[in-house]
Amino acid sequence: VCECGSGRLHQHQTQHSHCQATADWLLSNTQVQPTVGIVCGSGLGGLAEMLKDRQVIKYSDIPNFPQSTVHGHAGQLVFGTLKGKPCVCMQGRFHLYEGYSIQKITLPMRVFKLMGVETMIMTNAAGGLNQDYKVGDVMIIKDHINMPGFAGVSPLTGPNDDRFGVRFPCMSDAYDRELRQLAHDVAAELSYSDFLQEGVYCVLGGPSFETIAECRLLHKLGADAVGMSTVHEVIVARHAGMRCFALSLITNRAVMDYDSQEKANHEEVLEAGRQRAEQLEKLVSTMVARLELNNNNN
Ligand SMILES: O=P(O)(O)O[C@H]1O[C@H](CO)[C@@H](O)[C@H]1O
Numbered sequence: 001v002c003e004c005g006s007g008r009l010h011q012h013q014t015q016h017s018h019c020q021a022t023a024d025w026l027l028s029n030t031q032v033q034p035t036v037g038i039v040c041g042s043g044l045g046g047l048a049e050m051l052k053d054r055q056v057i058k059y060s061d062i063p064n065f066p067q068s069t070v071h072g073h074a075g076q077l078v079f080g081t082l083k084g085k086p087c088v089c090m091q092g093r094f095h096l097y098e099g100y101s102i103q104k105i106t107l108p109m110r111v112f113k114l115m116g117v118e119t120m121i122m123t124n125a126a127g128g129l130n131q132d133y134k135v136g137d138v139m140i141i142k143d144h145i146n147m148p149g150f151a152g153v154s155p156l157t158g159p160n161d162d163r164f165g166v167r168f169p170c171m172s173d174a175y176d177r178e179l180r181q182l183a184h185d186v187a188a189e190l191s192y193s194d195f196l197q198e199g200v201y202c203v204l205g206g207p208s209f210e211t212i213a214e215c216r217l218l219h220k221l222g223a224d225a226v227g228m229s230t231v232h233e234v235i236v237a238r239h240a241g242m243r244c245f246a247l248s249l250i251t252n253r254a255v256m257d258y259d260s261q262e263k264a265n266h267e268e269v270l271e272a273g274r275q276r277a278e279q280l281e282k283l284v285s286t287m288v289a290r291l292e293l294n295n296n297n298n
């Protein structure tokens with residue numbers, strides 16, 4: 001129950017004192033002080049298995065943390081080092097459609113910030129709207145369309161806490177240019193360029209997949225991929241001054257044609273993740289190995 005005195009559970013639960021309490025609890029329960037945070041998308045939790053000297057903490061044991069409810073999201077934090085860099089990995093993220101408030105699903109970003117994380121790397125599974133994209137392509141997110149934001153649904157709604165960031169944060173530089181260039185360079189070295197794309201990710205509330213008319217609309221609006229996550233995390237992470245880099249694995253092609261027999265489904269999403277997991281993990285871990293810490297991008 002919230003300390004605001006209303007006797008209810010609500011957004012104040014993500015205020016500074018709660019985030020600080022969770023960060024302090026985590027720091028006292030792990031040997032790792034992470035500077036890099038990673039969020040694993042649907043079926044992409046294997047990234048967390050790459051960490052060395054792993055220490056796993058279940059979400060159910062963490063004060064103030066929500067629980068994972070989606071198949072393909074294990075529901076635990078994994079601490080350890082990746083290529084020598086201290087990391088925390090969310091093996092399981094939270095989505096609006098799970099019924100949590102938008103503030104609650106983004107609480108881990110603020111907790112990570114308070115633990116000392118400077119760089120966030122998010123991954124997700126997404127439907128390809130761009131007609132040049134194939135299943136298995138990996139899209140560097142260069143920008144987003146926050147569809148729930150158009151309707152006033154933002155994780156920053158409510159009183160602004162200046163300790164985290166400013167009232168009106170800029171989003172034109174949300175996806176770090178240097179990290180995107182690094183991804184291109186690493187992908188070229190690994191001979192991954194033929195399945196690497198760069199584009200715009202659009203977030204919707206879900207959990208239903210899009211209708212054909214919706215896919216056509218989103219494509220016309222300039223979106224290359226569509227999903228139900230990541231953007232809210234990026235908004236809160238950028239508000240708090242963390243550098244962000246995000247990748248979408250194109251797990252299915254959005255259905256744009258009334259003659260098509262294709263139907264989006266979560267099993268196909270998880271299967272596409274299995275097919276490309278190893279390369280995606282290699283791409284991210286090689287990038288992390290080359291990360292310059294010291295964030296000058298606040
Ligand atoms: O964005 P992630 O967590 O990868 O999950 C994606 O996959 C699920 C649909 O299959 C949705 O939750 C969508 O957002």
Ligand SMILES: Nc1nc2[nH]cnc2c(=O)[nH]1
Pocket residue numbers: 125126127128204206208209210226227228251252253254264269
């Ligand atoms: N909204 C949405 N999310 C996805 N996640 C994986 N594929 C899709 C998709 O086609 N649409």
